[in-house]
Amino acid sequence: MQHESQLQASDKHANLCHTARTLEENRAELALIWDGVRQAASEISEEESHLHHLLEDVILSRESLTESLAARLARRLSREDMLRAELEPLLFGILDTNEQLVQSAAWDLQAIYERDPACQSALEPLLFYKGFLAITAYRVSHQLWLDGRKALALYFQSVVSEIFGVDIHPGATIGCGILLDHATSVVVGETAIIHDNVSILHEVTLGGTGNEVGNRHPIVCSGVLIGAGSKILGRVTIGECAKIGAGSVVLEDVPAHKTVAGVPAIIVGESCEENPAMDMNQRLSDE
Structure with missing residues (x-):
């Protein structure tokens, strides 16, 4: 209790x-x-x-x-x-x-x-x-x-x-227009929030960072594309139409329309597309 x-x-x-x-x-x-x-x-x-x-x-x-x-x-x-x-x-x-x-x-x-x-x-x-x-x-x-x-x-x-x-806690809040592509090993924690029109590839984790209680899982805003194998941990916010590169570990907020990649993830540029979730483009930049 x-x-x-x-x-x-x-x-x-x-x-x-x-x-x-x-x-x-x-x-x-x-x-x-x-x-x-x-x-x-x-x-x-x-x-x-x-x-x-x-x-x-x-x-x-x-x-x-x-x-x-x-x-x-x-x-x-x-x-x-x-x-x-x-x-x-x-x-x-x-x-x-x-x-x-x-x-x-x-x-x-x-x-x-x-x-x-x-x-x-x-x-x-x-x-x-x-x-x-x-x-x-x-x-x-x-x-x-x-x-x-x-x-x-x-x-x-x-x-x-x-x-x-696929392990999604029933307490999580998830909008509509969601694509779980392949979906194997996707994990979504109890207090996670996923807004409408988000695309998530396989082996993605929206998890906590330890045994803390309260709101401890990520918030993913509309238009976000999360690449395969990415781990987003803690009560961080992924801004609208951001892109998370495959295999990244995200521990801090990601601003809207930015692309992050790496372990730990850092900003590597602007999102290449107006709406990454819709375009499903895995490139990290236009180059």
Whole structure:
């Protein structure tokens, strides 16, 4: 109880996700994304008979992205501890009650499709990309955390870590339009904050620096690109549209639109692009 009492959550209510659109606009865009997913699933089902059962179960027999997400996560996360027959209704109930979770997942799908040249449709992350599935499961566990169901939230964190190799604490605050590219060994600590439209590659850690309590994990602002293997430690702020070079260890704040690299990381120049998260350019400079 003492540990919880020292958590300072004043900056954990960042203005994240969907604020630039009306509810009607959000729902209209969600419908377009879902229609695209269903169309791609229908085409693949006709072309590849071995995937027909999966596509029928997860997408073609479903009326909404909400149902589809619940079915896909249940297929991947069910085990002896919690069978699919119990897990899928639980997931659906959480997603259906909290519409913003499904909208966030839809924007994540769109972000992956737009930023990853290997991705040919928004269907592919839903079926195959563990980064998308891991962050969607995090969104469910985060809602459970907010609802006071912390034991169940930690259960989901544990299962996702085992299955996908991605460890995101349910207390972390994460916006939408997030790309976890490859995602293996990504770690996000309890008090971390990730704003909208951030791209994070594999083996990235947003961690603490020891056994301190309170707000002890990084804040990552919108438009940031974090290169593979980077470690960002402590309550540092990564400014808007900054870039973290692969393999860097960041221990201090990074100003907006700056590129840092090295161990420990130092500023090596301006970000080469207006929005590094969108461009996914790993260069440290224009030279």
